[in-house]
Amino acid sequence: MPPTSNGQIADALDELGDLYELDGAVIHRVLAYRNAAKVIRDAPVSVAALTREGRVTELAGIGATLEQKIRDLIETGEIPAAVKLRARFPAGLLAITALPGLGPKRARRLFDELGIDSPQALEEAARAQRLRTLRGFGAKFEESVISALEAGGAPDHVSQRTVLDRALAVGEDLLAALRELDGGARVELAGSARRRAESVKDLDIVLDRPELLERVGELELIETASRTSAGAARARTHSGLTVELRAVAPEQFGDLLQHLTGSAAHNAALREWAVRRGLHISEYGVLDDATQQSDTFATEEELYGRLGLPYIEPELRENRGEIEAAIAGALPALVELGDIRGDLHCHTTASDGHATVAEMAQAACDRGYEYLAITDHSASHGFGNDVSPDQLRRQIELVRAADEQLKGIRLLAGSEVNILPDGSLDYDDELLGELDWVIASVHTAFSLSSDAMTARMIAAAEHPRVHALGHLTGRMIERRRPYSLDVDAVLAACARTATLVEINSSPKRRDLNEVHARAAAAAGVGIVINSDAHSPGGLDALRYGIWTARRAWLGPGEIVNTLPWRKFDARRKHA
DNA sequence: GCCGTTTTCGGCCCGACTGTTTTCAGTCG
Numbered sequence: 001m002p003p004t005s006n007g008q009i010a011d012a013l014d015e016l017g018d019l020y021e022l023d024g025a026v027i028h029r030v031l032a033y034r035n036a037a038k039v040i041r042d043a044p045v046s047v048a049a050l051t052r053e054g055r056v057t058e059l060a061g062i063g064a065t066l067e068q069k070i071r072d073l074i075e076t077g078e079i080p081a082a083v084k085l086r087a088r089f090p091a092g093l094l095a096i097t098a099l100p101g102l103g104p105k106r107a108r109r110l111f112d113e114l115g116i117d118s119p120q121a122l123e124e125a126a127r128a129q130r131l132r133t134l135r136g137f138g139a140k141f142e143e144s145v146i147s148a149l150e151a152g153g154a155p156d157h158v159s160q161r162t163v164l165d166r167a168l169a170v171g172e173d174l175l176a177a178l179r180e181l182d183g184g185a186r187v188e189l190a191g192s193a194r195r196r197a198e199s200v201k202d203l204d205i206v207l208d209r210p211e212l213l214e215r216v217g218e219l220e221l222i223e224t225a226s227r228t229s230a231g232a233a234r235a236r237t238h239s240g241l242t243v244e245l246r247a248v249a250p251e252q253f254g255d256l257l258q259h260l261t262g263s264a265a266h267n268a269a270l271r272e273w274a275v276r277r278g279l280h281i282s283e284y285g286v287l288d289d290a291t292q293q294s295d296t297f298a299t300e301e302e303l304y305g306r307l308g309l310p311y312i313e314p315e316l317r318e319n320r321g322e323i324e325a326a327i328a329g330a331l332p333a334l335v336e337l338g339d340i341r342g343d344l345h346c347h348t349t350a351s352d353g354h355a356t357v358a359e360m361a362q363a364a365c366d367r368g369y370e371y372l373a374i375t376d377h378s379a380s381h382g383f384g385n386d387v388s389p390d391q392l393r394r395q396i397e398l399v400r401a402a403d404e405q406l407k408g409i410r411l412l413a414g415s416e417v418n419i420l421p422d423g424s425l426d427y428d429d430e431l432l433g434e435l436d437w438v439i440a441s442v443h444t445a446f447s448l449s450s451d452a453m454t455a456r457m458i459a460a461a462e463h464p465r466v467h468a469l470g471h472l473t474g475r476m477i478e479r480r481r482p483y484s485l486d487v488d489a490v491l492a493a494c495a496r497t498a499t500l501v502e503i504n505s506s507p508k509r510r511d512l513n514e515v516h517a518r519a520a521a522a523a524g525v526g527i528v529i530n531s532d533a534h535s536p537g538g539l540d541a542l543r544y545g546i547w548t549a550r551r552a553w554l555g556p557g558e559i560v561n562t563l564p565w566r567k568f569d570a571r572r573k574h575a
Numbered sequence: 576g577c578c579g580t581t582t583t584c585g586g587c588c589c590g591a592c593t594g595t596t597t598t599c600a601g602t603c604g
Contacts (some may be wrong), residue, residue, distance in 0.1 A: 032576035155599035
């Protein structure tokens with residue numbers, strides 16, 4: 001079957017870009033393919049469907065040539081140009097370009113002049129000191145090739161990314177410790193951690209006190225620290241995370257913070273746009289062609305203001321249309337943690353949680369929530385944490401009794417019901433009818449075919465007693481790929497049946513991801529942001545779901561659990 | 576290959592670092 005998912009189309013264009021680069025194409029042509037791949041990967045609608053409708057060139061960065069290549073891909077499974085180029089360049093050549101210090105230009109010379117077509121061939125040539133015979137290559141290069149290959153070759157396996165919660169556990173403490181060293185210092189997280197991405201490569205920290213760079217090594221969290229230049233230091237935490245620190249004068253803080261927050265794609269697009277208006281942005285300031293005057297900015301608000309733009313929230317800075325929206329004055333008002341009125345997914349000791357109903361209810365009260373659904377696992381969950389129908393009946397009574405006692409919060413008797421492989425649920429309809437709230441999720445048989453998994457999810461959405469689908473794709477960040485499944489088809493079923501979808505806030509899941517969450521909103525599907533807490537403190541995971549929603553451009557109007565209970569109740573499905 | 580307040584051709588972000596070179600191309604973030 002030809003590749004039709006956005007991810008598959010994007011992968012094919014990335015590969016073609018790499019091949020063209022090896023072929024010596026002008027870099028801007030290569031970048032056009034990479035840009036198109038990113039646009040397609042981030043698109044909230046099916047690009048295959050757009051292509052069939054003849055509308056794919058509506059996407060920024062897709063013109064007639066790319067349209068034809070995408071059409072070939074989804075109709076025949078191949079892009080002719082890619083087939084041709086693959087025959088000319090061995091796969092091992094692309095592996096070589098992944099090594100540090102080796103890009104396409106140098107890899108191509110190694111291939112043309114020494115016949116090197118794989119990392120193995122490269123290592124042999126380096127040990128035989130044959131690389132230094134090429135002009136521009138020397139002994140140092142041979143050494144670095146050998147040590148890179150000895151270190152495990154492909155850097156993908158070496159540079160494991162860290163999931164955001166682990167990175168922030170260190171990063172937020174680090175900020176606090178640095179601020180303690182100097183009460184007046186501005187110290188901020190930058191990079192992907194500040195954009196609240198799913199995972200990070202390292203931590204970037206910006207400060208306005210150069211002298212603090214000398215003292216990073218004193219901090220308890222830090223294993224080693226060293227100065228890398230006058231305004232920079234690099235440290236390693238005991239948890240193994242690399243921290244890049246940069247210091248700058250207060251009047252330039254905004255310039256550097258904006259630069260290091262990125263993303264690279266956002267900055268590149270912003271700078272290209274600025275150049276057309278005669279302005280050159282760098283980490284050091286904004287240079288005006290007309291006056292040859294360079295201005296610096298203490299805050300990002302002033303920097304964006306100099307460009308004539310409103311402030312753009314870090315979560316939006318991924319070059320997914322935020323610059324165009326800023327120019328048009330059409331940036332979304334993003335949802336905030338304080339907008340949330342209730343949490344609709346948590347566990348207690350009845351299944352695999354660590355706290356009682358009363359403890360979870362109190363914790364929700366403490367966070368100012370107006371309602372909380374208790375949703376333990378269901379009858380077939382296993383791991384000794386299953387809840388039999390009789391146990392569920394007792395749990396319902398327990399929740400109702402606790403609801404009577406606690407004032408100020410409405411407790412909902414719910415369940416996180418397993419969706420069995422055939423799409424049925426593991427409680428009968430009568431028992432489900434006694435519940436106030438049902439969220440349906442997959443916890444078994446992850447490897448069904450895409451068609452079977454899609455049918456399974458649609459069946460659950462069509463069930464009259466199911467209010468919401470939980471963690472729809474099953475992915476675990478940096479650990480487990482999503483199930484193969486037609487998300488668009490499931491979202492269409494949810495829209496049709498008034499079934500809500502969850503953004504599961506567990507930092508390991510964040511499922512729906514930001515692309516699917518944006519697609520859900522575009523399809524008119526109501527979204528709930530839930531913690532999936534297994535303890536009172538677990539309720540605080542909600543911020544990760546909020547960040548995913550913000551990265552999906554969502555405002556409070558698209559998040560159903562920003563509504564007070566009566567309005568929420570009116571908005572959801574009724575059997 | 577894309578795109579337009581330099582609009583159908585001629586541009587396409589910015590700066591630091593590296594290793595190899597006598598002034599810079601390639602790579603990286």
